[in-house]
Amino acid sequence: MKQKYLPLTATILIFVLSYALCVMQFPNMLSTRVIGNLLTDNAFLGIAAVGMTFVILSGGIDLSVGAVIAFTGVFLAVVLEQGGLHPLVAFALALAITTAFGALMGAIIHYLEMPAFIVTLAGMFLARGMAFVLSIDSVPIKHPFYATLKGFYYKLPGGGRITLIGGLMLLVFAVGIMIAHRTRFGTNVYALGGGAATAQLMGVPVARTTIGIYALSGLLAGLSGIVFSLYTSAGYSLAAVGVELDAITAVVIGGTLLTGGSGFVAGTLVGILIQGLIQTYITFDGTLSSWWTKILIGLLLFAFILLQKGIIRLSRVERQHA
Amino acid sequence: MHSTSDNILSAVRIEKGFPGTKALDKVDFQLRRGEVHALLGENGAGKSTLIKCLTGAYRRDSGSILLDGVEVDPRDTFDAQRLGIGTVYQEVNLLPNLTVAENLFLGRQPRRFGMIDTRAMNRMARELLAEYELDLDVTGDLASYSVAIQQVVAIARAVDLSGKVLILDEPTASLDAHEVAMLFRIVRRLKARGLGIIFITHFLEQVYEISDRITVLRNGQLVGTRETADLDRRDLITMMIGRELADEIHTHHASAGEGRLRYRFRNYGRRGHIEPFDLDVRAGEVVGIAGLLGSGRTETAEVLFGAHRADSGTAEIDGRAVDLPSPRAAIRRKFGFCPEDRKTAGIVGDLSVRENIVLALQARRGWTRPISRTEQNRLADHYIRALDIRTADREKPIKLLSGGNQQKAILARWLATEPEFLILDEPTRGIDVGAHAEIVKLIESLRERGLSLIVISSEIEELVAYSTRVVVLRDRAHVAELDGERITAHNIVEAIAAANEGGRRDGDR
Known part of the structure; x- marks a missing residue:
């Protein structure tokens, strides 16, 4: 097997094993309901994590994701409750704003040669601050269209539901996989992660690609915000704190190298599912504190970082003996 | 056209x-x-x-x-x-x-x-x-x-x-x-x-x-x-x-056989850096290393000093086998090494002349035994005078000095450790004619004091002037050794040029 598939295989194996363990203890967990809920509950995180995967593959990071999700939620709530716009128009507006916001951060990162960490940290404060400017309260969304949207679902045999937002997440992953592996933009993202200077020498349009990556991350953060507002039917400026870190965690557990250049969008989906699975298990158990989610995910993340280090060292040794 | x-x-x-x-x-x-x-x-x-x-x-x-x-x-x-x-x-x-x-x-x-x-x-x-x-x-x-x-x-x-x-x-x-x-x-x-x-x-x-x-x-x-x-x-x-290769007289005074044999390297080398070589260095001897760029000159120095660990052969000092896995170990054995590129590997530009001079000595003593300021001043003043380092005072940042004076300060750094085996890689590159002559004179006087020196230089006349022996490198292997009257610019060029004796890179491997 090729070495680059090793982390992804490990992730899938861990997911299958832990799901099997869960089912052994709680046979009820093996139902389409649980799977449907797993998708629905993690839809907003999954969509944001697709954008984060591209950012990390290129060797960057985007810390603004959680704040952008909160901003989008508050923006939708305020616009819908006060403006009387149709939600679809409001969605389009929100996506335009967050995409432009991401593109702007990408442009600053590229043209001012600033570290992505700092630029997106500033973006995080800015987006969160803008959300507070719009409203400091939790604003409920009562638009009838929201109810209509929530009514859409695909019924699985066994009573489970693929909701609109769960399905949307799967669609976003499918499109993300196509973009990563079947477009020139996708290859350019990997190229940037392999080495920006070399990529430039080989003719990769570095400026366009960098701006595109952060614009994509902004777009998906916006979409994630829409999904989050559908999920919670409210907009609150303190919502989704730290979601960017959960997204990064999913990306890394999904087998993407934090230094960039290697990984798969599909792995991120498994990373999301593992996180969701741990949460579901704790809900089923009922006695464990929810902090166990964080502890387990922390350990898992640590194990994956060790695994990545091990693989890198192994490939170096192999090359020396080649 | x-x-x-x-x-x-x-x-x-x-x-x-x-x-x-x-x-x-x-x-x-x-x-x-x-x-x-x-x-x-x-x-x-x-x-x-x-x-x-x-x-x-x-x-x-x-x-x-x-x-x-x-x-x-x-x-x-x-x-x-x-x-x-x-x-x-x-x-x-x-x-x-x-x-x-x-x-x-x-x-x-x-x-x-x-x-x-x-x-x-x-x-x-x-x-x-x-x-x-x-x-x-x-x-x-x-x-x-x-x-x-x-x-x-x-x-x-x-x-x-x-x-x-x-x-x-x-x-x-x-x-x-x-x-x-x-x-x-x-x-x-x-x-x-x-x-x-x-x-x-x-x-x-x-x-x-x-x-x-x-x-x-x-x-x-x-x-x-x-x-x-x-x-x-x-x-x-x-x-x-690019020299008119006049066969000038070989001007050194001591012949190679006089001093006591101190350093003995056998089959010493590192794969991918330098082919295994034998090298003996006596007390009071200057072994010149000649060769074109990329022939393995610097690699030889780095392996000797432990900057790249040798993966074959043995080293002996005064008849006792020693291990030289790192520069620290080499410094403990009283080795010194002035690297070729003094801007990146030699001087610490923002530190003063004094600090640059005491650097290696302090490193050898370890941080638990700091050198007192009085002692530092004494050392710095001594070498500034002895080597005629032109600086306004000993606290001036070394980057403000001219190339020749920086080179002398680095020499002072190693001399302060009282080395017995000193490797100089291109000590005269990029310095003016006056400083050039002084450094050559300094090499001579160190040899007279009984040090063992290895000097790498692309200036063939210079090697002829101070070497008691010249090792010629080609394609990362030691291919010839000249001593006594045979050390002439003509012979060195012939040895570099000689096509078919030993060390062919693409021949027998």
Whole structure:
């Protein structure tokens, strides 16, 4: 097997094993309901994590994701409750704003040669601050269209539901996989992660690609915000704190190298599912504190970082003996 | 211009200056269709500046470039590539995390309905590489292949993108003999296709093996272009080193046999750096190390000092076997090493002259036994006076001193540790004539005090002046040793040039 598939295989194996363990203890967990809920509950995180995967593959990071999700939620709530716009128009507006916001951060990162960490940290404060400017309260969304949207679902045999937002997440992953592996933009993202200077020498349009990556991350953060507002039917400026870190965690557990250049969008989906699975298990158990989610995910993340280090060292040794 | 028809590339009176220096001074260069043209010269001769002007990486100050008889003006390397000039560097400029096929077709992948047609791309990649006798899994990551294969992939990409002129900048530096042979087969094949190939290397064996013509640059000026077949090795080296090789008198006073044998290295070496060598150094001896750039001079010094650990052989000091795994261990054994590039490896620019001088001594004593300020001042003042380091005072940041005075301060740093074995790598490079003479005098006086010295220099006359013995290196191996009356500039050049005795890189391995 090729070495680059090793982390992804490990992730899938861990997911299958832990799901099997869960089912052994709680046979009820093996139902389409649980799977449907797993998708629905993690839809907003999954969509944001697709954008984060591209950012990390290129060797960057985007810390603004959680704040952008909160901003989008508050923006939708305020616009819908006060403006009387149709939600679809409001969605389009929100996506335009967050995409432009991401593109702007990408442009600053590229043209001012600033570290992505700092630029997106500033973006995080800015987006969160803008959300507070719009409203400091939790604003409920009562638009009838929201109810209509929530009514859409695909019924699985066994009573489970693929909701609109769960399905949307799967669609976003499918499109993300196509973009990563079947477009020139996708290859350019990997190229940037392999080495920006070399990529430039080989003719990769570095400026366009960098701006595109952060614009994509902004777009998906916006979409994630829409999904989050559908999920919670409210907009609150303190919502989704730290979601960017959960997204990064999913990306890394999904087998993407934090230094960039290697990984798969599909792995991120498994990373999301593992996180969701741990949460579901704790809900089923009922006695464990929810902090166990964080502890387990922390350990898992640590194990994956060790695994990545091990693989890198192994490939170096192999090359020396080649 | 004469016969532009068979010249695929002509550079006419190229000039390029940098602040303070003239990197290229009206250099002419002609490349024929279907020839391999070696471009040679020592460090700083202007080879890479010329290449960068040809590929648009630098803008030339004046002069013109003709490609196929048409004047061109590449703005950058892409532009040069579009025009037909491709370059492959020693450090493979490809992306290790992409597949071989992606590397070959990055930015021009075949597409169907807007999506990359991976199957077609892989097929095209296999077809392209088949022309280079490579049959490999093009869907594998580039990183999983050897440097030689990566190099060939880089060549395939460059030729596919440009197709008229191929510049190979030290492509063989990290390849073994078998891989070099493979690369040369490919170069010959491209030559037969009518490409003009510029080949930069410092392995003279390879120059004679592959090239049709040789152009030598020196100090930014064209020394000449010759047919390889008509230029013997000695004349070539004379062109490169550029001295009228008068056989001057060997002026040193002590002969090699006088002092007590102290350091004994047997079969000492490191794979990929320097072939195993034997070396004996006596007390009160200066062993000069001569050789062209890349012959293994600095590598020898680094292995001796433990900067790169030797992977074969033994070292003995005064008859006792010792292990020298690191510079720290070497410093404990009273070794000292002044590296070649003092700006990056020697001085700590922002620290004062005093701090730079006490650095190595403090390192040897360890941080638990600090040197008192009084002692530091005494040491600094002593060496500033003894070596005549010209500085306003001992607290001046060392970066403000001239090159010669910085060099003396680094010497002082090692002398302060009272070394018994001192390695100096190019101690006189880039310093003015006056300081030059003082450093030579200093080497003499250290030898008289009984130190064992190893001095690496490209200045052959200088080696002749102070060495009691000269070791000659070629292609990363020690190939000859001269002592006593045999130390003359003439003999050293002959030894560097001698073609067939020992140490052939691509012969017996």
